[in-house]
Amino acid sequence: MMEALAYDFFRNALYAGLLASLICGVIGSLVVVNRIVFLAGGVAHASYGGVGLAFFLGLPVLPVTAGFSTLAALCMAWVTLFSRERADTVIGVLWAAGMALGIILLDLTPGYNSDLMSYLFGSILAVPDSDLWLMAGLSAAVLVLVALFSRGLLVMSFDVEFARSRGVPVRFLHFLLMGMTALCVVMVIRVVGLILVMALLTIPPFMAERRARSLPGMMLLAGCLSAVFCVAGLYLSYALDLTCGATIIAVACVGFVISLAVPQRRRPIAPAGAGPQGGEPVAAQIEGRVGA
Amino acid sequence: MGGVRVLEQVNLTLPRGDFLAVLGPNGGGKSTLLRLILGLLRPGGGQLRVLGAAPGQAGGRIGFLPQFTEVSANFPITVLGAVLMGLVRPGISWPRGRAARRREREAAMTALFRVGLAEHAERRLSDLSGGQRQRVFIARAIVSGPELLLLDEPTASVDGRSRQEFMALLAELNRDMTIVMVSHDMSTVDGCVKSIACVNRTLHHHDDSRLTPLIFAEATGADLVAGCPVELLAHGAVPHRVVLDHDNPDCCGGRHAHGPKAASAGSQEPEKGGRAS
Numbered sequence: 001m002m003e004a005l006a007y008d009f010f011r012n013a014l015y016a017g018l019l020a021s022l023i024c025g026v027i028g029s030l031v032v033v034n035r036i037v038f039l040a041g042g043v044a045h046a047s048y049g050g051v052g053l054a055f056f057l058g059l060p061v062l063p064v065t066a067g068f069s070t071l072a073a074l075c076m077a078w079v080t081l082f083s084r085e086r087a088d089t090v091i092g093v094l095w096a097a098g099m100a101l102g103i104i105l106l107d108l109t110p111g112y113n114s115d116l117m118s119y120l121f122g123s124i125l126a127v128p129d130s131d132l133w134l135m136a137g138l139s140a141a142v143l144v145l146v147a148l149f150s151r152g153l154l155v156m157s158f159d160v161e162f163a164r165s166r167g168v169p170v171r172f173l174h175f176l177l178m179g180m181t182a183l184c185v186v187m188v189i190r191v192v193g194l195i196l197v198m199a200l201l202t203i204p205p206f207m208a209e210r211r212a213r214s215l216p217g218m219m220l221l222a223g224c225l226s227a228v229f230c231v232a233g234l235y236l237s238y239a240l241d242l243t244c245g246a247t248i249i250a251v252a253c254v255g256f257v258i259s260l261a262v263p264q265r266r267r268p269i270a271p272a273g274a275g276p277q278g279g280e281p282v283a284a285q286i287e288g289r290v291g292a
Numbered sequence: 293m294g295g296v297r298v299l300e301q302v303n304l305t306l307p308r309g310d311f312l313a314v315l316g317p318n319g320g321g322k323s324t325l326l327r328l329i330l331g332l333l334r335p336g337g338g339q340l341r342v343l344g345a346a347p348g349q350a351g352g353r354i355g356f357l358p359q360f361t362e363v364s365a366n367f368p369i370t371v372l373g374a375v376l377m378g379l380v381r382p383g384i385s386w387p388r389g390r391a392a393r394r395r396e397r398e399a400a401m402t403a404l405f406r407v408g409l410a411e412h413a414e415r416r417l418s419d420l421s422g423g424q425r426q427r428v429f430i431a432r433a434i435v436s437g438p439e440l441l442l443l444d445e446p447t448a449s450v451d452g453r454s455r456q457e458f459m460a461l462l463a464e465l466n467r468d469m470t471i472v473m474v475s476h477d478m479s480t481v482d483g484c485v486k487s488i489a490c491v492n493r494t495l496h497h498h499d500d501s502r503l504t505p506l507i508f509a510e511a512t513g514a515d516l517v518a519g520c521p522v523e524l525l526a527h528g529a530v531p532h533r534v535v536l537d538h539d540n541p542d543c544c545g546g547r548h549a550h551g552p553k554a555a556s557a558g559s560q561e562p563e564k565g566g567r568a569s
Contacts, residue, residue, distance in 0.1 A: 033364065033367060033368075035364070147387065148386065148387065149384065149385075150387065151380060151385035151387070152380070152384060152385050154377065155377045155380045155385075157367075158364075158367055158369065158374070158377060159358060159377070161358035161359070162356060162358050162377070162432075163380070164330075164332055165330045165331075165332060165354070165356040165358070166351070166352070166356075166380050166381075166382060167348065167351060167381075167382025167383060168380055168382070168383075168385070169383060169384065208368070209366055209367075209368055210366060211368075212368035213368060213369070213370050213373075213416055214368060214369060214370065214373055215368060215369070217368060218368040
């Protein structure tokens with residue numbers, strides 16, 4: 001891997017992977033605890049319309065896709081808030097419509113577009129410096145937003161009903177979260193492609209959720225796991241001559257399976273002999289002891 | 293929003309220090325009543341005052357325990373972290389300074405001590421039993437020092453033994469604050485509850501809690517639309533004297549002693565006063 005680092009494109013790939021990890025740790029954690037993975041999937045696929053639009057108009061891809069995805073995300077946020085019972089259907093429609101629009105616009109664009117596949121499956125080895133700067137800027141913006149609204153986001157994520165009863169601006173925060181998810185998706189598209197974006201958004205946060213003791217802790221752990229997957233995936237793809245995006249996700253999936261196999265932390269005050277599976281009786285005993 | 297009329301002709305004034313159990317069948321409007329008090333829903337008409345203010349304006353003066361099922365069990369949070377959420381202020385919560393965070397921590401520990409879980413402050417919430425978790429949420433509800441505590445089905449997910457402890461805790465809290473508890477579970481009515489409201493589209497308020505026959509009302513799914521469910525039942529197998537004070541004049545044809553409050557006071561929607569008695 002050391003000799004690979006001599007190449008600019010490989011260093012850029014590493015930077016892009018680490019930036020994507022950082023942002024996926026933060027936004028992925030919020031997506032997972034808010035249970036809006038399907039919404040994030042909808043945004044990721046609808047963003048393909050933005051890619052098509054950028055090619056059609058001959059504009060830079062990342063900014064146009066960012067704008068388009070944000071718009072799609074806000075539409076979906078609006079639907080989930082105001083016509084809740086139809087939300088999943090409408091998101092499915094937007095999901096499909098965005099992709100179809102992207103492909104049709106690419107059809108209408110003169111010339112052969114070799115880049116088409118790269119946005120589906122990622123092109124981490126072809127990240128130019130300008131995209132790297134844009135990614136860094138978006139990451140910084142998202143991090144500042146999350147830090148500023150951290151308390152409201154935490155209370156909303158934990159218990160929407162309680163948050164509303166305390167006057168937390170749940171609607172605003174929901175729109176904000178969806179907007180940030182869109183920006184995050186656009187960034188990660190570069191790295192692993194939009195087909196696989198969901199894996200990086202969900203696998204590390206899922207693994208972190210079971211072990212972290214706070215939401216910021218979960219974000220940090222998810223970010224670190226994500227970084228490990230990205231670096232390991234890049235190395236393996238270089239060593240074994242495999243597709244980068246797919247290799248990163250394969251590594252993440254292996255990590256996911258391992259984390260399922262490793263038992264969770266034991267309950268600290270569980271009586272000896274009671275395994276973690278004996279949940280309810282153990283809990284009842286603890287309860288009795290505390291109350292006594 | 294142009295929907296179905298869930299509650300009508302509701303007239304309820306609650307004295308300070310009361311412990312009201314709100315009973316009734318599913319879809320009868322119990323949760324709607326709670327949401328109206330919280331200011332999460334707006335009444336279609338009538339007047340509603342909570343602690344002397346418009347609903348939704350009371351902030352931390354109202355403590356709220358939502359239904360248990362709303363909370364994800366795997367959420368990465370400690371017991372202390374969950375209680376601290378009860379100190380969130382309306383609007384955008386900007387990041388706080390160190391001194392403010394220390395004060396909040398102390399308040400949270402005091403609340404945890406009160407519910408008997410201070411020694412578990414640093415544990416993960418998911419490591420606690422259902423009964424313990426409910427007490428954490430009580431701590432979250434009382435950490436802001438509320439005058440009114442609203443509980444939505446607090447004992448639904450708690451087993452029998454923990455339930456007794458839980459109700460004892462509520463009785464203790466009732467010394468400092470008014471409590472309104474929506475419940476399915478008739479066994480909670482025993483003991484600490486001071487008055488009962490039966491909600492099924494309309495509301496009947498009983499200033500007494502000796503209403504054990506109500507258990508049958510839920511079990512049999514009796515037709516509760518015709519009148520007060522308590523009366524329907526109390527006129528059955530159980531002696532009528534369990535119902536001491538009653539506010540529906542049409543209910544028993546005037547054969548029994550009824551309270552002076554008539555349900556036809558003109559208000560279309562719940563009225564909720566925090567006036568001291």
